[in-house]
Amino acid sequence: MRTLRLVLGDQLHPRLATLTDLDPGADTVLMVEVLEEATYVRHHKQKLVLVFSAMRHFAAELRGRGIAVDYVALEDPGNAGSFTGELARAVARRRPDRIVVTEAGEWRVEAMMRTWEERFGLPVEIRDDTRFLCPRPVFARWAEGRETLRMETFYRAMRRRTGFLMEGREPVGGRWNFDHDNRRRLPPGHAVPERRRFPPDAVTRGVMDLVARRFPGHFGDLDGFGWPVTRTEALAALRHFLDECLPEFGDYQDAMRASTPFLYHGLIAPALNLGLLDAEEVCRAAEGRWREGTAPLNAAEGFIRQILGWREYVRGLYWARMPDYPETNALNATRDLPWFYWSGETAMACLAECVRDTKAHAHAHHIQRLMVLGNFALLAGLAPRQVEEWFLVVYADAYEWVELPNVHGMALWADGGLLGSKPYASSGAYIDRMSDYCRGCAYDVKKKGGETACPFNYLYWNFLIANGDRLRGNQRLAMPYRTLDTMPPARRDAIVADAARFLDSLDTSEGQPGGQRAVGARAPDLFLVDPAG
Ligand code: DLZ
Ligand code: SF4
Numbered sequence: 001m002r003t004l005r006l007v008l009g010d011q012l013h014p015r016l017a018t019l020t021d022l023d024p025g026a027d028t029v030l031m032v033e034v035l036e037e038a039t040y041v042r043h044h045k046q047k048l049v050l051v052f053s054a055m056r057h058f059a060a061e062l063r064g065r066g067i068a069v070d071y072v073a074l075e076d077p078g079n080a081g082s083f084t085g086e087l088a089r090a091v092a093r094r095r096p097d098r099i100v101v102t103e104a105g106e107w108r109v110e111a112m113m114r115t116w117e118e119r120f121g122l123p124v125e126i127r128d129d130t131r132f133l134c135p136r137p138v139f140a141r142w143a144e145g146r147e148t149l150r151m152e153t154f155y156r157a158m159r160r161r162t163g164f165l166m167e168g169r170e171p172v173g174g175r176w177n178f179d180h181d182n183r184r185r186l187p188p189g190h191a192v193p194e195r196r197r198f199p200p201d202a203v204t205r206g207v208m209d210l211v212a213r214r215f216p217g218h219f220g221d222l223d224g225f226g227w228p229v230t231r232t233e234a235l236a237a238l239r240h241f242l243d244e245c246l247p248e249f250g251d252y253q254d255a256m257r258a259s260t261p262f263l264y265h266g267l268i269a270p271a272l273n274l275g276l277l278d279a280e281e282v283c284r285a286a287e288g289r290w291r292e293g294t295a296p297l298n299a300a301e302g303f304i305r306q307i308l309g310w311r312e313y314v315r316g317l318y319w320a321r322m323p324d325y326p327e328t329n330a331l332n333a334t335r336d337l338p339w340f341y342w343s344g345e346t347a348m349a350c351l352a353e354c355v356r357d358t359k360a361h362a363h364a365h366h367i368q369r370l371m372v373l374g375n376f377a378l379l380a381g382l383a384p385r386q387v388e389e390w391f392l393v394v395y396a397d398a399y400e401w402v403e404l405p406n407v408h409g410m411a412l413w414a415d416g417g418l419l420g421s422k423p424y425a426s427s428g429a430y431i432d433r434m435s436d437y438c439r440g441c442a443y444d445v446k447k448k449g450g451e452t453a454c455p456f457n458y459l460y461w462n463f464l465i466a467n468g469d470r471l472r473g474n475q476r477l478a479m480p481y482r483t484l485d486t487m488p489p490a491r492r493d494a495i496v497a498d499a500a501r502f503l504d505s506l507d508t509s510e511g512q513p514g515g516q517r518a519v520g521a522r523a524p525d526l527f528l529v530d531p532a533g
Pocket of ligand 2: 428431432439441454
């Protein structure tokens, strides 16, 4: 039996289901750099480097273990430019008896996989992705018959299922969730750990040259690339997080500070989502630090909730609701994405900082994403499709399975409450409480209205006014609606006028040569790059 085993660029795990029963004497592993994957959205340059470099290192490791790998590089002559095209070439070359793959991270790719059996006239085995702690059917059973799918309920079930931070059936410390301990602002002058960077080796430098040459119009800086690209580096990154960051991770999880993008965050999501690390080992490691007394419970629990709870939950929800999930637009948001999401050129210091971090590092942490970039998109009524595409493009860890529920459901409430019970809307006060951004801003966070007032302040109330039909009945928004109702009509009119003036002034046109286009639908429309280069 000769098996062709296709390993995708985000499946670089040593114990990947595709590889478990590999016969080195008969089987071939196929890995391909495909133009379609590099351009279905125009990924940040660092994300492309990360994926291609990690793939090349992974292939070398497999070969080092005596495994035959057909590795097709982007510029190899004859590269067909798509998974299906390259599989066709590999089938002709290797004449396998069957094809084995692991289920894809994205619906789009799995739909492709489901055409292969007929196309190639060969058995195609699609295996469960065992890197996740909640198999898709288990999530589907949990979700069945529920009207809303709340993370907290799922998370508790997962704690019980896996035993992480449990004493029998009960959570350690007597509580499931220590989130309330995790809202501290960073004291002025407080020193944070250095980011652990992994300087590019010769392979990565080669890929950086390739990306600079072939994808010059993609968003983001290449210089300063420092992501881990091998399992060894990823494990070192994890250790750095556990030693230097985890003890204070909980306290400062939601804090933001200008020119300090990394704080106590793990920076392991890119490695985790590529397969260089897996969910179980990172949860076990964090729990271990708490059990040995080197990390407090609020930190270990906060971290484990992100992985065992949130990450597994969004993946489950994605697969339970695709392909219809992105079709909803509960708040009828249609405004085009402002150009500053690409350029960072805005007088709003918080947004400028977050875009700058994103451009420089293909990274911003969750509160920057949710409460600044996402919150603005929600309040300004930006079209979900455009915002989703932006998030998918710009972050090194972004794949649709994780990006879509986070943006469509969590940040934009475009699913009408399937994922979150209320929209995460907030005024400038929240950003001011959790960051020092406002001090360097042209706007005044304390002012409620007029040209110099923080736009988040009137956009927040304008959002509640504009979406009253949809949101007024929401119990969790009863308080702000009561406040709104006590406002004199003239004040409400002023809010609406301020918001209209500000929103009309947003520039959505393409502002910089060679930059990313600001508008456009998903995949097909953006697949503009000529495969011949
Ligand atoms: C993201 C990505 C990119 C940029 N390039 C490749 C590639 O050339 N070859 C590959 O196998 N995978 C790549 N990936 C990851 C895939 O897009 C990913 O496997 C799908 O999105 C499904 O999760
Ligand atoms: Fe952002 Fe408003 Fe603060 Fe400026 S004042 S940084 S716009 S929250």
